[in-house]
Amino acid sequence: MSTETSRSVGEVVPVKFSRLSRRGIILGLSTTQLITLGIGILTLVAAFYAGGGMLIAYTAPVWALSAALTWIPVAGRPVVEWVPVVAWWGWRATGGQLLYRRRIVAPRPAGTLSLPGDMACLREYTDPETGAGMIHDPHHATLTVVCEVSHPAFVLLDPGEQERRVTSWGRVLATVCRSGRITTLQVLERTLPDSGTGLAEWWAEHGTADGSWAATTYAELIGRAGPAGERHATTISLSLDMKAAARQIRTAGGHLRGASAVLRQEMGTLTAALRAADLAPSGWLTPGKIAVILRSAYDPAIAPTLERHGELGQSLATAGPVAVTETWAGLRTDTGHHAVLWISEWPRSMVYPGFLAPVLLSTGIQRAFSLLYTPLRTDQAVRDIRKKKVEHISDAAQRRKIGQIEDASQTAEYTDVLQQEADLTSGHGLLRVTGLISISAPTIEDLDAAVSQIEQAAIQASCETRRLVGQQAAAFTAAALPLCRRV
Structure with missing residues (x-):
């Protein structure tokens, strides 16, 4: 991809995504x-x-x-x-793994998360220095921490500021790539029913509760209108590869204590990079705040109540669902029906950084948009690119032997591989990005309508989405929970 060098200062630069490789x-x-x-x-x-x-x-x-x-x-x-x-x-289905029911009379052991499926192995660890809640996966040897981030509305910024923030975010991702110890970076953007806490706090601070008719009417209006709205919440999750950082973990004391010390270094680096990108990290989430996020994902109806009463739902031992039923194309949890869409094709033409606005700004739909960044080590990226080049060249030679015409899509894929090789040679990192959209609704009919609306919004964003059938439970944990899970 090439751009004109004579473009004016402050102009937003369009970008082009690499095509999804379908090599055989x-x-x-x-x-x-x-x-x-x-x-x-x-x-x-x-x-x-x-x-x-x-x-x-x-x-x-x-x-x-x-x-x-x-x-x-x-x-x-x-x-x-x-x-x-x-x-x-x-x-x-024959083994009964599509159904999950919590055993009320047999509570989970201390330090474990009450989650269904393969997430039952997750362990809770509280960092003694920062107080952050860390989630340990002993099967995949990862340690995950979650940070809440606030930011201004991107679409309301002027073009020059948008371009600067896009460049700064690229530096954040480059920092993750250069680490070599990070296995996954997850950006999760959720829409939540607004409990009205913000309006109530503003009225308590600036309002005049003098008992007059205007004050009484205004207080009642805030009480009714608050829960009817919605708000956006963004979290960034960082997952440490304990196998890749084994030497540093042993030097820091070993086990979870040493792993938390190594992860703290990555947390400090990421926090500095986020602030340099004009993002405002509000601190690493405690186990109680992580528990509220998990509970709200499985039980959407209770989310406003948990936000209004900060002392409720603060235990990871009870944050999981009471019941889960998985179907071929959906998931049923405590008070919600869910469906997960996979962004199978990113825009093939040149698009501007705000191209996802139709999806992220859709109103009246409770959804979670998750981007999973998997950084590749330099040696692994070089081998992967070399393998793809060999496959493209050998397939082209084979097609010439049998008289098959070269397809334009195959040429475009090979061009993308060459561009990735050039970027890697220039010192840039290589990331694999997976986009997932989890949609929730109280009924099946509302869910179908919401899925249809999100699919149309994705079309407006020049993206292609596909419903992940046969794996909705695993897809939901990857799309709706900030635990850096993979599908």
């Missing part, structure tokens, strides 16, 4: 497709040499089914790639 091993075919196609070819060749004629007809169901599984698409994916998804879903 040979001619765009994945491993499962090659296995299925190989079975069909071997069956057909064996029947031909064994006698041909009727034997080929007898084996037709095998090689015809193999061809169908390899090439017939369903919802944008070959049928054979749906087989493991459906098989895994069936295994979980």
Whole structure:
């Protein structure tokens, strides 16, 4: 991508996203497709040499089914790639893993989180120096901390300020890439029903409660209008890779104590980078505040009450849901129905930094927008780019041999790979970005309407979204919870 050097100062620079790589091993075919196609070819060749004629007809169901599984698409994916998804879903259904009910008479052990599924292994740790709540995942060897961030409305800034803030945010991501010890950075932007606390605090500070008709009417109006609104809350979660930082952890004392000391260094670096980007981190969240976020995600109806009464819901031991029911295309929790959309395709044309405004500024919908940044080490990024280049060149040579015409999308993918290699050579980091949108509603009908509205907003933002079927529970934890979980 190139830009004109003569652009005026303060002009917002459009950007272009790399295309989602859909590379295969040979001619765009994945491993499962090659296995299925190989079975069909071997069956057909064996029947031909064994006698041909009727034997080929007898084996037709095998090689015809193999061809169908390899090439017939369903919802944008070959049928054979749906087989493991459906098989895994069936295994979980028969094993009763689609339902979760909290055992009221058997409380969780101290220090654990009362969460469903594979999150039951998460452990709570409070940093003795900062008081921040840290979430330890012993299976993936990660330690996660959450910071709440406030910022001005980006779309209301002038073009010069927008461009400066975009550049500053790029420096924040570059800081994460250079660390080498961070496994995931998550930016979570949520819409929450406004409890009216802000209006009530303003009235208590600036109002005159003299018992007059105007004062009484104004107080009643604030009491009725406050809960009817909504507000936006943004958090940034930082996850430490304890395996990559094993040496530093041992030097700092080992175990969670040493890991928390290493994570504190990353927290200080990130805080300084955020302030340099004119973002206002309000401090690292305590276990009680993290518990409120978790409880509000699973129980949306209680969110305004938890915000009004700060002493409620401050325990991670009771922050999880009471009941969860997972379906093929949705999730049902305590007081809400949820659906998760994956941004499968970012804009292919040049767009300006505020292109996500139709999604983020949609009103009347309770949703959580999550960006998961996975930094790649320099050596790993170099190997990944080299592998992609070899695949593109070998596929192009193979297509020339069989007389297949080069596709424009394949050329665009190869151009993106070359651009990534140039950026990496220039000293920039490489990040993998995953975008997820979790939508919540009190009823199925409201959920379907909200999903349709978000899909239309994504189209206005030049993005393509797909509903994550067969994995809604895992997708919800990644999209709606600030725990740096992956799908």
